[in-house]
Amino acid sequence: MRAAGAVLWRTGPDGGDGIEVAVVHRPRYDDWSLPKGKLDPGETVPAAAAREVAEETGFSCVLGPRLSRCHYQVQTGSGAVADKAVTYFSARARDGVFQPNEEVDTLRWLAPPAARALLDYAGEIEALDELSRLGTDLTTVLLVRHAKAGKREHWRGDDDLRPLTPAGNQQADALRTLLPLFGPDRVHSAPRLRCVQTVQPIADDMDVSVTHEPLLSEEGYWSDPDAGLARLRALAADAGTPVVSSQGKVIPHLVRTLAEHDGVPLDDVPSKKGSVWLLSFRRPAIEPVSTDGIPRLVAASYLPPPAAAATSDTE
Template sequence: MPAAGTLPWRVHDGVLEVALVHRPRYDDWSWPKGKLDPGEEWAPAAARETFEETGLKVRLGRPLPDARYLMLTKTGDRGEKVVRYWASTVTGGHGRLENEIDAIEWLDVAVAHDRLDYARDRDQLRALVRAHGEGTLDTWPLVVVRHAKALPRGDWKKDDQQRPLEARGRERAEALIPVLTAYQISRILTSPSLRCLDTISPYAVWSGIAPRAKRGLSEEGHEAAPDRAGEHVERALERGEAVAICTHGPVMGAVLDALSPRLELVGEGSVEMLERFVEARDENLAKGEALVCHVAGTGDEARIVAVERHLPT
């Protein structure tokens, strides 16, 4: 039984605070969360449920530990419920309580620890506090996207840069809208090839963000100037803005090579992060995949502190 939620956090007067919600049906205090809709991905569900319960729009930050516990299903059987959590920052919203929530409170972490009704909810709080102490809680997303499935090269007799997505690729491009929205991507860099533009355009149209076409992210441009893709990544790291970079499998090595020295391989979860990153690199990402790198700091100080893979279904 999959569900997703967030731990909204802020620093108020120098004190780290988190937002808890109260559910009158259960008379408990917990994190905003809820079940995935049919076909929905985890990250969009976390952002959606937070908004639906609190009226707050949030940008997902680094992932936090899952919660797993047994509960009764509608049929009376016992099943495992899995809830995935993310740290999140509030970026807007009306703040009106909805969807079976009658109270939301911002509390410092000590009070929140005692207020939580379930011991399992303290695992996420401890991870959030630890990240804050390490300086890796305040992050921004750099998302690498491989273009979705295009028509086979052998079936296309015209200029390869004009080769479009096939039907499954167009479906995946639409499915990327809620994924990129959950991280509130505000800048888009893309190869000028049509299959990349077609992959990122649905989100660009939905968000009103004009994609910036970069020849260095195309296969042809990369072949002519192999260093340009890495230069685009470095400039994105200097800028520190939530960004999506859409490119091709043959260019992916250069993009990920520019990111790999920024991996912070210390602390809990670093081994899993490295394994996830290396697996994605070795596969050149799956077509239509979004690799989310959570970056703390900018420029020379930029460090990737968490990595997520959002694969097409």
């Protein structure tokens, strides 16, 4: 059984550096928790997190880094015991008004220490602690591997012009729904048709152009990996949430190198077509200031291709 939730936060009422987080009371369980709930059939984990926030608090939100994942056992309606996994994201509150409902009768906006003291579950305290560790003033780069475009050996034209297959277009459509949950504000891509096509629908929806990034193509990156890494850090140096579309022979090395250099532990670095890495950076102006003035990776998590877009089409 899979579920998702979020630490929903907003700037404190004094307008300073402090934040408040939302804690909800559920009368059915008489507990205080973070907004969370089970995935609907075919729903992605991020979409479920944003939906549950809206349903339980009345607020829309912009998702940020994945904070934690906890596992525990629950009793089902039939009396059987099932494993449950809940993934928590950081979520910045946007517009909304809380209205009591059947699931939640009270919402409290509290400073993190007060929220921590009120929460009833260790897994949710862990998510809140991770938000406090990371902070909220981050740039999250949405690093996308291009969607399915068939096999290189089956394409007779210029490989730069190899387009998405029908399955790839389905994946691009799924990303068009998934990525806006994280509030992207600009779109970049390796100058390959399949890379650009993967993120073009998102750029169209945002009414922005796709900026080409030659250093993040296979040829450009491997001719000078340090320059490619520096370019990604440069994209993270500004506030906001850039989308960056790249290739399978670039992303694993780039992510692994960033993580090793900046001390972010990663067990594995998968990169399936249509997948996304959430790479969250702390900018130099934010404490602790980096000695060389460049943004530092503080969190990295992998989003597999949306299941609704999975097909048997060739890679």
